[in-house]
Amino acid sequence: MPLSDLIRTLNSPSGSLPGHYARSGLDQPFVAVDGRVFLHYANLRLESHFLPIAETRSGKTHGHAASLQVFGLSNRQPIAPEAVFVLPTDDAEFVYLDRLVRTLHALNYLTRPTRGNLLLQVHARHVMSVPADHGLAFEEILRPCGVLPEQVTLEIDIEGVEDLAHLIKAVASYRSRGYGIAISHFGRRQIDFGILRELQPDIVKLDSLLVSSNRPSSNRSLKPIIEALHKLPAQVLVEGIATDAMRKGASAWNIDLLQAHAPLRRLLDPVPVATAGNSPCLRSAA
Template sequence: MIPPTIPELVARAAEHPFLGEHLAMGTGARAAQAVARRGGIELCSAYEPIYDVTVHGLEQSLSAEPASAERFGDELGFQAVTLRADGPQAVPCDPFGDTLDDPELVALDRMARALHAINFLGAKQHGLLFLRVHERLLKSVKYDHGRHFSNILVSFGLNPGRIVIELPAAAVAHRTFVGYLTKSYQRYGFKVAGNLPNAGQILSVSDMARLDFVKMDAGIALRDSMVKPLVSYAARLRIPLIFSRVADAAQFDLLQQYDVRFVQGPLFAAQDKIV
């Protein structure tokens, strides 16, 4: 079966009672992708690569020229980044302000995730799509986390198995809660990643439902001299560990000393992975 294109997915979204009001094809420079319009703002998608740096070519390229990394190595997937596009230039933004009430936040979060999935899967991108979920949405939705989004994807002809729901650190800090969330999202076909609030939290991962990925802030892990024990423990759990927010080549070189495999952050985001 041929996967649907972005225009076909936007046409299917038009039949959805909520998404049909807010998703449309873009114009001008964004004419080939979907955009979302709500509350006077226009949102579009960008994607930050997550690299497997055990591939030799990537290691060599980064030591000399980080900007050339796009031509080397394997990408585990991409993390969606929300851009605000109603100004002169599209810029990263966090549309989920503290002033939003819970129903509005839930609606906006669902709209953004549908937007990113349409632009990513409709463009035939390879790898996994990592989608962040807002902490307040997790608390506002009382049960069956993932059911609504999974139903939308399936109705559009998209595979939830291509998507990784990324849980915030605040949720991962609560063992019982993250266990419930992980099982619920996996029940509806998604993979699940958990952001560690601190390096020591990985000791609790084995007591949780089985996360598919664990993420840790590279700067914090390096500062606390926790990269080696994190890599070792994650290997024993057989859960892929992604070091996020790698800021520069100096951090990357330090990570390389400890057999780190998956990385993402500003150092690699310079590859202009905007779809």
């Protein structure tokens, strides 16, 4: 399906939306200009950036992690992405926004010349707010885009989740639909292999604080952690390997995957305006 048709369909969801969604732009959120898709919400422009993930041993591209960048529509100032998720007024709006952000990334990923697996973050609040059938609604969005759940790995930060039974059920639902599962920030505050055995993730992303310390004692302790993760079995991913020493360490520690640093915030490009010439089917929802 052409991108313009996909956007038109996504901007016309079946069923009625709450009235306050229109005030924040969620009733017509997507804008496409020059082959790129943007999400307008609460006078903000959300856009996708993709961070390469490489296999440590071969150097081959494993895929990309989707990263969110946010700017003010009027002042063009960068805004912390996490600040967007404090704006929804209730759980339903939060879930809807979280799903739209992943849809934004999927649409932009379609235009990339080389893709591989797509790593998408799912907010823990989303996971816990949805009662059942996790992944079904997103699957119905992905398929018209030509993206299968098998091409997507969902990344979840489980720290602070109290209802572990619901979390395990949700992850099982995602997995049954073909999604891969990644657990992020492992080892940030504690190292709990028990919950990982229950969730059986495909990828475990080590927290940067666990990896970044150059103390010999820390380096020695990392290897048995990675060995235990491999026995689950899971691939181990590290984000932001920035020095030659750390890259060599990644290979020595048998880390499987390396993800690039998040990009430095840049000045905002001119805000694209949908016109009859470049996007005949769309209108701004800001």
